[in-house]
Amino acid sequence: MPTRTARWATPMRRLIEYLVLAAAIVAMALATPTLIRASEYGIFLELTHKPGFQPAWDAMLRGETGLPAWLRAGKGTSSEYTARTTDGQTFITGDMCRPHDCPAQQIFGAFHMDTPDHATAAWAVLVDVQYPHPTDRPASAYAKLRWLGHPDEPIKALLMKSVRRANPDWDHAS
Template identity: 30%
Template sequence: MRPVFSALLALCLATPALADGAYTAEIAHQPKFAPAWRSMVTLPAWVTGPAATSVPTTSVTIGGTPYLSGHLCQPHNCADAQMEVIFSADGAKSWGLLSRRRGGRLYQMPLGEPDEAVLGAMEASWQRNNPG
């Protein structure tokens, strides 16, 4: 009985307790929560894979600088899952505007920390791709 008790005590001491006040960043990287954390901050497969439905890119100028603008969406679900993309002409940077519609509500998330001008260009592109 004593070895079983010792093993259970050691296991309890090795497992971090969850309590109010625990730091979010620490919890997010604990083995119990890390897989869920990583899946939450991962782009959907339709964005990262080659199967997205897309259109040819177009050249745009933002603040006197040339860029490429593109649009893609989830196959068979374009009305509810889209992404606008802006690429720097040299290919060194890209930004995105991920748009999801759930239950009639539109949720948009900028990616790559676009400045106001680039974000505005992506929002305008979304409007052109979603008239009315």
């Protein structure tokens, strides 16, 4: 016959397990708003359709002719955005590309932020790379760049950092 201590051990253990589980659920619930805030914008392509970003994106594209249909329609493949600070100014940068053909046609963009959910301007560089190309020269030797939104030299440098990050063989033969 079990002793009184042994008889109560199983229910007490279950109670402790439930309390630990409840504490874990509460901890996850408290952490969730922070996680949502950290990635509230999602992928770069989605930004171009958000109310606080779309006017700047549309202004950048206005008057441009000969742009790819996927870009005009906002139907590319995209990556997550990155927030960057340059000279005390905040920019959201990211890229998107022609579906099923990213190496050949990509756009790298930057939004200038005045508040966390509002962009005042947008710039981009459309990169067309001839593929396939020989590997004896860097990818940049086979690329055509098209600047959108009239970026100044610091913005061009910011965009080119994104190009180089996404294309490791940009400046070097593979």
